[in-house]
Amino acid sequence: DTAVSQTPKYLVTQMGNDKSIKCEQNLGHDTMYWYKQDSKKFLKIMFSYNNKELIINETVPNRFSPKSPDKAHLNLHINSLELGDSAVYFCASSGGWDSGANVLTFGAGSRLTVL
């Protein structure tokens, strides 16, 4: 059973298009995240939701809009894609601060290529 699953794994699209990446976790975690990994492999947090509420929103263009329909899902929608959006996007989840662990479990990543 995949703990954190995200789809699609690969996404190739043209500049200006709108695309979505979906993420689901079956770990019963309260907190979910989106991270962006650039070509130099640097991992940077974008968003975090706790029980469907936004708790971290880094300096990310408002073309990126996360949506959490329930605590097991956190989707990422990107409008008007730009070349610089090309990266690998990782979804992650954790038991949350109250659990004392706050250890992230990552999905396998979604590689977005904007042409």
Next chain:
Amino acid sequence: GQQLNQSPQSMFIQEGEDVSMNCTSSSIFNTWLWYKQDPGEGPVLLIALYKAGELTSNGRLTAQFGITRKDSFLNISASIPSDVGIYFCAGLQGGSEKLVFGKGMKLTVNP
């Protein structure tokens, strides 16, 4: 934002050798984590450290939470080819929900 300085950035070693890597910060962290990322996959947790001075092992891996709470190291003993990948340190400051990552160390093991 807060940054973690991870070194070295890459290492090339022979199978059977030991390897060490570390992570430092100018600020205090309450939690230090070490992750490994294989090509085409997401980072996977190797070791979690929660107390200053804590020394924890996981098979051939040993990690320590620095006594000043501003650094951590990871050692891999008797490396094998499947140890190749990118190793990330990550830290969490008190009262923060935001896990900060180092820039990663790419390990190559020659058989």
